[in-house]
Amino acid sequence: MSALSFSSEVLPIFFEERHRALSARLTPELLAPLARTHDGAESARLLGEPLGLYAHLVPEALGGAPAGRPGDATAIDVRALVLIREALGQVSPLADSIFAVQGLGSYPVVLAGSEAQRQEILPEVIRGSRICAFGLTEPEAGSDVASMRTVARREGEKWLLSGEKTLISNVPIAHHVVVFATVSPEAGRKGISAFLVEATAPGLTMEPVPLSVPHPLGRLRLDGCPGELLGEPGTGFRVAMETLDAFRISVGAAANGMASRALAEAVKHVRRRRQFGVALAEQQIVRAYLAEMATELDAARLLVARAAHQRDTATGRVTVEAAMAKMYATEAAQRIIDKAVQLHGGSGVTLETEVERLYREIRPLRIYEGTTEIQKLIIAKGVLDRAAAAGES
Incomplete structure (x- = not known):
């Protein structure tokens, strides 16, 4: 390439x-x-x-x-x-x-x-x-982390975990999973703790889950499985959120990479492919598509670079900026790749083309590490909080 x-x-x-x-x-x-x-x-x-x-x-x-x-x-x-x-x-x-x-x-x-x-x-x-793997999502607790049902109970010096996690990436190739479990269900998110669970731990079962793209993904079943506590009991929610804060911006970067590849493949195709006696690249509607794709990619890159720069150089949190970057970049990449498939015509949906693979690869990024809908809630809360802080009526 x-x-x-x-x-x-x-x-x-x-x-x-x-x-x-x-x-x-x-x-x-x-x-x-x-x-x-x-x-x-x-x-x-x-x-x-x-x-x-x-x-x-x-x-x-x-x-x-x-x-x-x-x-x-x-x-x-x-x-x-x-x-x-x-x-x-x-x-x-x-x-x-x-x-x-x-x-x-x-x-x-x-x-x-x-x-x-x-x-x-x-x-x-x-x-x-x-x-490594990151065991947060459950069948009944995805975006609503406080509804977590995996529990950890203490027996002497040991912590034993019971419950189920699903849609966990890097299963079954992981050597350990950081599993989040509640030590006090009535305390909600304040009862959540983080545990290091070895893949070979007794009571842990890993099962692969087929995905639309060939990535390692699976579910975990924990039945009295031993885990090492990370930090203090009840600090797991903060650990999970700080971890996601550190990496959420980079999800937008991955989307930008996929979108950039799709745009390059589309440009190469429309310059080579001829219809009605001229290259596709000479047709106005094709040029309009390319203009939209390039502009959205640049806009997404700006949001991601701004959030990453702020994260690296500022002292405060950049939660809203990270949410904007993740939301816009992943949604824009979906649109860019969809246009790249359209510009390829029938060949765009065959397994022989790069854009078909990218079409399947981009879809999960709009879901994992916080869905687009969750990012909108984060952004809106930030807008309202800033207005309140400024004393706006």
Whole structure:
């Protein structure tokens, strides 16, 4: 494939020299092994020591890559995540999904793990010898986390977990799952705690779930399964939300990568394909499609880059900006890829074309790490809270 497209090239004001060096390293040649494999375990391995990309999921103070937010020992460089996920979105959405969940399943250890847990787990995460998963969603508790039914009870020095998790990415290739369970159901979200559960733990059953794209996904059943507490009891909801805050922006970046690839494929097709005696690229309606696609992609990149820059350089939360970036980028990518399929005509829905695969790959991004509808609620709350703070009637 041709050279990859990066936000650091089109929006340099939001990025620094280390980001430009990173994007220069992420060439099609370097990432070619990821493009060639459709095996989740192989993709997970390649992202580790051969490519060294997992280092960007761990703060520098804990052995990872240089951090973004100054003075914060738990910070990771979100702009680096943006560039990596843009690249993976263009080359291998499978690898992108595994990379993202490796972050979700290890960052709770960064935030709440003991020194011993960090020293044991995080070097393995960086090498890729430990693959992680993030066990939050349940059959009856998706966006409504407070309705969680998985429970943890203490027996002596042990915590035993019982319940079910579903739609958990990286199952069954994960070596551990960070499972969220309630230690006090009557306390709602204040009773939720985070636990580290090894894949080999007794009482844990992992079952793969078929997906519309060949990504590792499954459900967990826990029947008196032992887990190690991360942090203090009752702090799990905060750990989950802080983890999602750190990675939600990068979902928009992955969508931008997929949209960028779709636009490139569409341009290549309409320049080559001829109808009614001229190339499709000479027809006005085709040019209108390309104009809309390019404009939406640039708008999405602006929102993602702004949110990532704020996350890396500001001291406060960027929850609203992250929600805007995630919502707009994933919805725009769906529209861009849909237009790319349309411009390909009948070939756009055959398994031989890249745009058909992208059409299936983009759809989950509008759901995971907070649906579009949840992002709208977050944004609206932020708008109303800011108006109230300003004293507007």
